[in-house]
Amino acid sequence: MFPTSSYRADGMSSKYDVLVIGGGNAALCAAISARRGGASVLVLEGAPKFYRGGNTRHTRNMRCAHDAATEILTGPYTEDEFWEDLLRVTGGQTDEVLARHMIRESKDILNWIVEQGVRWQPSLGGTLSLGRTNSFFLGGGRAMLNALYLTAERLGVDVEYDAEVTDLVIEDGMFLAARVKRPIKGETAIRATSLVAAAGGFEANIEWLKQYWGEAADNFLIRGTPYNRGSILKMLLDKGVQEVGDPTQCHAVAIDARAPKFDGGIITRHDSVVFGIVVNKHAQRFYDEGEDIWPKRYAIWGRLVAAQPDQIAYIIFDSTVVTSFMPTLFPPIAGQTVAELAGKLELDPAALEKTITEFNAAVRPGTFDHTILDDCRTEGITPQKTHWARRIETPPYLAYPVRPGITFTYLGTRVNKEARMLMADGKPSGNMFAAGEIMAGNVLGKGYAAGMGMTIGSVFGRIAGREAAKHARN
């Protein structure tokens, strides 16, 4: 069932049926699916082997529709419910035809991805709310990637790392060749009958982010690798592919300010906002910390902190709530008095004391329950804390400094149901396909729901690989 001819990637004259650019979930699903469809396949990953896979390295689950509970999923999650969730998180900024197609296809992905060597486990400790809707990768995203790479290599897919694509030759909506720079082989051209672009967004490209965010972007931390620079996306848009999604938007959460500039992953996140207050560098509160329940509250705080001076904020709480949330990578900064804590945070002690005193005075009695929108709220201060408001009064006083942590960007290439890119004039490309974050904006115009990025990657990766192989055969 596989072609017997062997292709070599190291010559000028090399030609593959399908060239996949990128190395994450979408790229590997495309490569495997194209190879299983009978094509010769080369995967060009721009990152070194350890950092392969872009944001997939940091993922942990995938959201797939299913009609009944399974060994690892606690109950059914119908196509309609998935669609309603998508509609809600995107506020309607989605392509219904494409989205419904993706949701339908996601059902079969639950099994298909297992056939490619990926293993599931029940939802992780601390994520019970996702137990019905999301399937978790045993060992996490890197384990998932490892399984896909082993399968791809076993099937005969060629994979190259540190392979930076510097140019794409595209004529009349047809991909002809890619120029690729590699550490040892130098710069060469690689021709292929079909192209699958699965190279992610531009979240690690600070210069690009600055176009929309100005100098504030210098204070952003990037949750994934430094290799998510969006260079393929830019080439495609420059060469006439139609764009989709708001270029100015990115998914941002509040992460620990002590996290590294790149690749801190999931362990730098903070989910303790609801248990205290959040102040800016002037020790002033700026948003209702009790507005909404997880996961919505999780996703808005990156943007909120980005809008504060110097893009820094501090989650302040006291010793009574320390065990209410998951243990954190970085320990909280502690002070026996509010003034001592303020000193350590380099905030104005008088201002922080005033903010906390006023907040404490505004807290009304109620019954605390962090699993629902409870009746613990403030009265008479602005902004209010509308739920889970409790006085901060039991030393030691504790704080986490937070900054915006950028997860992904929404700008992408428009595609149709075949994952085929559409050109600026609306015509489908002859041989170019896209999958994963690079086209996520088609279905996810804004917002996010856990595990959806991986659904987009696997579903459209599989489709793109299949269609790319089909094109190569004809």
Add this chain to the structure above:
Amino acid sequence: MHGTKILDEADRLMTVCNSCRYCEGLCAVFPAMEMRRAFSDGDLNYLANLCHSCGACYVDCQFSPPHEFNVNVPKTLAVARAESYAAYAWPQALSGTFARNGLVISIIAALSMAAFIFGFAALVDHSVLFGAHTGPGAFYKLMPHNAMAAWFSAAFLYAILALVMSVRAFWRDIGAPIGGRADGGSIFQAIRDAGELRYLHGGGVGCYNEDDKPTDRRKLFHHLTFYGFLLCFAATSVATLYHYLGGREAPYPWWDLPVVLGTLGGIGLIVGPIGLFVAKSHRAPELLDEQRYGMDVGFIAMLFLTGLTGMLLLLLRETAAMGPLLALHLGVVFALFITMPYGKFVHGIYRFTALVRYAQERRSEAGA
């Protein structure tokens, strides 16, 4: 801060891992970690001994080297585990034997073998030592049965005493927060988990040893070694019963139970350690605790020599080589016994104890 650098590092890693938890489906270490928010020395030693070194969490970790978080759980826990053997050793005066274990074991083994050879040579005349002996009681022409039984019982009892005292210290240290004694159900669960090496499986895909492909065969070779050892032990026990209850003296014919058990066990003790040694010598340096190479290889070598000398004795027992081979075999086994509490042998005891504790914690969590 902990008493040692490696425990500080283990604490740092468990803090990283506890804020991630992606690996919780791989083995027992991570679920046990999740039951804690802070880690005492005892907690870390417990987690270190729960780890079976399958390597999966290293290959699956997005933060393993060269990532700046430098998360290497298998290696860190391997070092912590080895240091815990010394920390709980009884008597403490002998804990230093773990440091240069390979050397210590070799010297004791050589001395022990020499003692048996020269002892035989001195106590019996040359014609007996190099003569061919057959029939019941042939072995005891070289060393009277009661003397043999007394020496080996003493060595064995000492080993048991030292191990019991060490494990007691370990159990107390890891006892918090439930504490107390082990219940039968937890012990039974731990016997099953240890017996099938449940956690040496990379979460189902297999273990890692040489590279990032789950092709490791250590589980098979460990089974051969462990069950080989048990069969040999059973052979000796059955023979002891024959001797005292049945009045039948060794050597026994090839089809008799002690010989059948011993032969099967001996094959396991030859093939298993070779496989484990080959795996050890191919192990990826990032997963290997180089400091303990001598201890690991020393133990593997002692098991291999036990199997080899036993099998040679069986094959050549009717020739003139029987005398020297018996001396060698007895020397190796004697050295194996007296060094048991101070070498790699203890890994099984501590890991089993940690598995009992884990089963207990799981039960208490399920009941809570």
